[in-house]
Amino acid sequence: MTNIVSTRLLILGSGPAGMTAAIYAARAGLSPIVVQGIQPGGQLTTTTDVENYPGFRDVIQGPWLMEEMQAQAEHVGTRMMWDHINQVDLTRRPFVLKGDSGEYHADTLVIATGAQAKWLGLPSEEHMKGKGASACATCDGFFYRGKKVAVIGGGNTAVEEALYMTNHSHDVTLIHRRDSFRAEKILQDRLFANPHIKVMWDSEVAAFVGGGTPEVLVGLDIRYVKTGAISLLEVDGAFVAIGHSPATELFID
Ligand SMILES: Cc1cc2nc3c(=O)[nH]c(=O)nc-3n(C[C@H](O)[C@H](O)[C@H](O)COP(=O)(O)OP(=O)(O)OC[C@H]3O[C@@H](n4cnc5c(N)ncnc54)[C@H](O)[C@@H]3O)c2cc1C
The missing domain is CATH 3.50.50.60 (FAD/NAD(P)-binding domain)
Known part of the structure; x- marks a missing residue:
């Protein structure tokens, strides 16, 4: 049987954009779910030095920064799901997204799937x-x-x-x-x-x-x-x- 997860707000992607959306949404009391995709943390997990992130005088590491963003998003009430979405139906409400591990029904969807x-x-x-x-x-x-x-x-x-x-x-x-x-x-x-x-x-x-x-x-x-x-x-x-x-x-x- 397909595992169905229902949520008010689903955020697709766990890079900086997805994590930022999650932090704001969670603090607004929307209890968001982030579907992480095949690259949890997004592109910055593939790099080392990041020296243009505001607030850090010294060089910081991309993977560390993304771990911190995820920890902050979870701390304020975001739920992380380890899944990759391969089908979406945005013609009906709630929206339906099908992933490798289950199905998601969402009233609102934030697309933060980044780039390849x-x-x-x-x-x-x-x-x-x-x-x-x-x-x-x-x-x-x-x-x-x-x-x-x-x-x-x-x-x-x-x-x-x-x-x-x-x-x-x-x-x-x-x-x-x-x-x-x-x-x-x-x-x-x-x-x-x-x-x-x-x-x-x-x-x-x-x-x-x-x-x-x-x-x-x-x-x-x-x-x-x-x-x-x-x-x-x-x-x-x-x-x-x-x-x-x-x-x-x-x-x-
Ligand atoms: C090598 C490298 C070094 C970089 N260095 C810097 C730097 O020093 N400073 C800087 O400002 N920027 C840097 N960047 C750019 C920066 O990484 C990107 O601008 C940033 O990651 C974009 O964030 P994003 O959240 O939009 O998307 P991404 O980081 O691309 O994240 C996309 C997310 O979407 C998920 N996803 C995609 N498709 C699906 C799907 N179908 N289902 C579920 N999830 C999905 C992925 O798993 C991933 O989690 C660098 C990029 C690279 C590649």
Whole structure:
């Protein structure tokens, strides 16, 4: 029999947005339920240093911050549910949400499902996922200790990921398709001051190249956008850091 949970307010997602909503709702006496999803704590649990959260002069850790937010939300009366929602019906009331572990009926729904990392969309990238192609340096960087790595992108995420990877590797190449970064100036200053990072400007990844048995990433075919010329960059790991797209497929139509 399906386990049905009924609530006045259901909050979908347990990142900073979901936790903030939960703290306000619980303090308003709405007894909210947070469905945490497959990434309890959200994206900040995949990073280390956070230095722009107001109120902390020193650098704090993303996973710690999210534990604190969850503890505060629970302390003021939020109930956490360990489930992932894969179906919603918003045409009737109460709203009906179906998850892996049960069904939820909610008078009100707060959607705080955040975002997912974007990929380049190359067939060779898909093939090399888990064999050297990653979209999260803080999750997978450790596996490339002492190896050659590349980071792809030009915004804050790419520059942060390149800087982070120098904790593991002294041979980090940042590949960017333009001739300047969009990243914040303070991050760019740190990047240019770091002797372990070199930048390939006006360059994009044409293909992820595998080799060996079992197959692993051995390099990237890099296209110089001004001439179209392709050259091989030998790397053991490649981190795609080109931003995020909203996790809203559940609400299509
Ligand atoms: C590596 C990295 C470093 C970062 N560093 C910083 C930083 O230093 N400073 C800063 O300000 N920002 C930083 N950010 C950005 C910050 O993490 C995000 O802006 C923030 O996490 C967004 O919060 P959110 O609550 O909207 O969503 P998210 O954190 O994306 O959380 C989404 C939540 O929704 C849940 N969810 C999704 N789909 C479902 C579903 N179908 N059913 C149930 N639950 C679902 C997930 O499990 C997750 O709990 C960083 C991001 C990354 C990836």
